[in-house]
Amino acid sequence: MNFDLHCHSNVSDGALPPAQVARRAARAGVEVWALTDHDQLGGLDEARAAARAESMRFVDGVEISVTWRGSTIHIVGLRIDPADPSLVAALERVRGGRVERARQMARDLQEAGVAGAFDGAMRHAEHAEMIARTHFARFLVEAGVVADMREAFRRFLVPGKPGYVPHQWAVLADAVHWIRAAGGQAVLAHPGRYGLSAGAMAALLEEFRAAGGEALEVVTGSHSSEQMRHFGALATRHQFAASRGSDFHGPEEGAEFGSLPPLDPALRPVWRDWAL
Ligand code: AMP
Ligand code: MN
Ligand code: MN
Ligand code: MN
Numbered sequence: 001m002n003f004d005l006h007c008h009s010n011v012s013d014g015a016l017p018p019a020q021v022a023r024r025a026a027r028a029g030v031e032v033w034a035l036t037d038h039d040q041l042g043g044l045d046e047a048r049a050a051a052r053a054e055s056m057r058f059v060d061g062v063e064i065s066v067t068w069r070g071s072t073i074h075i076v077g078l079r080i081d082p083a084d085p086s087l088v089a090a091l092e093r094v095r096g097g098r099v100e101r102a103r104q105m106a107r108d109l110q111e112a113g114v115a116g117a118f119d120g121a122m123r124h125a126e127h128a129e130m131i132a133r134t135h136f137a138r139f140l141v142e143a144g145v146v147a148d149m150r151e152a153f154r155r156f157l158v159p160g161k162p163g164y165v166p167h168q169w170a171v172l173a174d175a176v177h178w179i180r181a182a183g184g185q186a187v188l189a190h191p192g193r194y195g196l197s198a199g200a201m202a203a204l205l206e207e208f209r210a211a212g213g214e215a216l217e218v219v220t221g222s223h224s225s226e227q228m229r230h231f232g233a234l235a236t237r238h239q240f241a242a243s244r245g246s247d248f249h250g251p252e253e254g255a256e257f258g259s260l261p262p263l264d265p266a267l268r269p270v271w272r273d274w275a276l
Helices: 018-027 044-053 085-095 098-111 117-122 133-142 149-155 172-181 198-211 225-237
Strands: 032-035 057-068 071-078 185-188 215-220 241-245
Touching: 018 032, 018 044, 032 044, 044 057, 057 085, 057 172, 071 172, 071 241, 085 172, 098 117, 098 133, 117 133, 133 149, 172 185, 172 198, 185 198, 215 225, 225 241
Parallel strands: 032 057, 185 215, 215 241
Antiparallel strands: 057 071, 071 185
16 A cells, blocks of 8 residues: 655645645555644644545644754654644644744845845745745745755755754654654654764664654655665664655655655554554
8 A cells, every 4th residue: 555644735834735735645646645734733624534535544644843952853643633632732832933933034034135035935824823944945936046945945944054043842752742642653754854973863763762752754755765775774673663755745845745665565664553
């Protein structure tokens, strides 16, 4: 079966509404699909209905932003109960502060010679409270400051570059606990993206496991084939399950549904015990 367990709609920083994301996934051959918006559950009802109409199995998901040793780390929660009151309340707290941060990002960009970034980014955000770096990147492309999203995240919006404003997200163990308390499984998203040393990655994995983390995202649009092999081997060595997801955000914005290799059959998939 074709599993894609990581992607975004315009409820967070994706470009398309949940139903359109569902249609796109189905057309690309996805059979079991999770919507995992950042710190938001608001798209799940629409996504679930659209998935049903497309005859795809649907998995309720979320991607929680975490600050770990000064780095931003993402934890995907799969098969969470979207009505879980503690999860709902916790995510509302994690989301807080994005608008204020965006104002500071815009001031920073202004000093670097890029005017109008706050309003420009907000025009791309369906929900102001979810304003993200992605929306700023879309504005930078639209304004002709950069040629594409890749360049936006190379020249701006990342540590050391204009438009990056550090932010305090959730605590790692808290995020894993919220997911588990809501009946879900916690997956360390795109581990290859964090630029951690081998030692720091080992410490992260240890902390993640101690908190109740179950799986590593091995196959993701953020990983090279070399990184897929590397994190597959790490999952095996540390006895984590493995997950697969495109991290689709929008057309021509990185990985597409259906573009990723399958999970290595030697790995234990995060979905092994799911009744589908
Ligand atoms: P934020 O939650 O506002 O910090 O925005 C983070 C989002 O920016 C991520 O979820 C990605 O969608 C996007 N992002 C971060 N780094 C990159 C990158 N290097 N290339 C493309 N997108 C990125
Ligand atoms: Mn994103
Ligand atoms: Mn992520
Ligand atoms: Mn993501």
